[in-house]
Amino acid sequence: MIHYDFDGKVAVVTGAAGGIGRATARRLAAAGARVVVADLDLDQAEETVKLIAGDGGDAAAVRVDVAESASVKAMVDFTVRRYGGLDYAHNNAGIVGAGANIADMPDEVWERGIAVMLSGVFYGMKHEIPAILARGGGAIVNTSSGAGLIGFPGMGNYVAAKHGVIGLTRTAALEYITQGIRINAICPGTARSRMVDDWMRGSAEAEAQVAALHPIGRIAEADEIAEAVLWLLSGAASFVVGAALPVDGGYTIT
Template sequence: MKGIDGKVALVTGAASGIGRATALRFAEEGAMVALSDVQVDAGEQVVREIESEGGDAAFFEADSSKESDVASLVDRAVSEFGGLDFAHNNAGIEGTPGPIAELSIEDFQRVIDINLTGVFLGLKYEIPRLVENGGGAIVNTSSVAGLTGGANLAHYYAAKHGVIGLTRSAALEVATENVRVNAVCPGVIETPMIERFTAGNDEARAGLVEDEPIGRLGKPEEIASAVVYLCSDDASFVTGHPMVVDGGYVVP
């Protein structure tokens, strides 16, 4: 894709799933990649995968819900690679399912802290670096849950709706600074999160597939392609947009 080669990309939640696939895709397109996660061994393994293919990457342990971690992460990425052009704020958790009346405040807050506050913190510290670098692009991971409603995961739905609001606000704030901010809204994707959610239950998995009009679950690589596209020059007139990549889930 145009405009990716030789640039610097930061990906959070990069040890597995969509983050891992996005880091690999950025590297494949010629970007230098800074990866972060709380899963150190898995994150360093992704770096080794990138380097084995001749790419340039570095891993930095960081908790996206902690301001000091995020501020340090962005500084370290810039120090390592000399600047920052793209960011994918992707770290997220699903939380414990349950009706609102039974959710603990601790579980609700933890999901908000990682899935929503983590995106805010990413934007807060990434935007100034992109502006001082002459521009760039940021993609935040929302979800089809950010466009719909659903029972028993209110904390997750609330956070993902919030990501879209943050994305639109940020996009307008920096529209004249040559910085674009978009979101990607995945449907049900084959990731460790879905494995945890279904707990190996074939019936539960079949129910998820049944909800996808395309007749299958998505692949992390399909979301990665959308993220890298939104960062590329091919999407130079796209900002403030929640791009749905969901196999038709939200159409009916």
């Protein structure tokens, strides 16, 4: 792994109770950042904080419902009170797709998917950007998906939200790059997490089928996706603006 230096910086990571978010939070803290670990599941967010503390890092947990603007604002306000400002954000919270075709998808399932995975990114940037500007600039990474670049039957709410994240990311990138904020998105393939494990229901056959969709022949470890997030946040990606970076083992090129 590349060694990054985020010493003295402050970051917030949503969906950090496990999976990609937990891995990103731990990697940021290991690189010197003070990290706010945000998730709807406060118990697991606090577990992430314990892991970071065990690694010698500095982190604090906060409960957030990214589908509610006021909750996201409270998360950012907490970050600024706790650590004095905000430099970086990883808007990562998400849920599993619907598992239903368009005509069969209940309205409430559609609306919840869009609320969490698209509006949640909008609310994140809406409240994070002023705090980052107050520090003189920084960077944001939004989690889209390989499904943000292609279609996927039976997951219309997930695919629409993840496509929307890319459009929102590119628009925000253009709006704020001249003010010193670089904004990009990652498009992960399937990565190991509690959410993915629940989706596969512990079935080795299901995992093999999902792995076979990726030319690399396996699903990702969460740390592999986190490494891409840290690169995009870091100065090593100083000329990368509005990108939708596939980190998918070749999934979207097949």
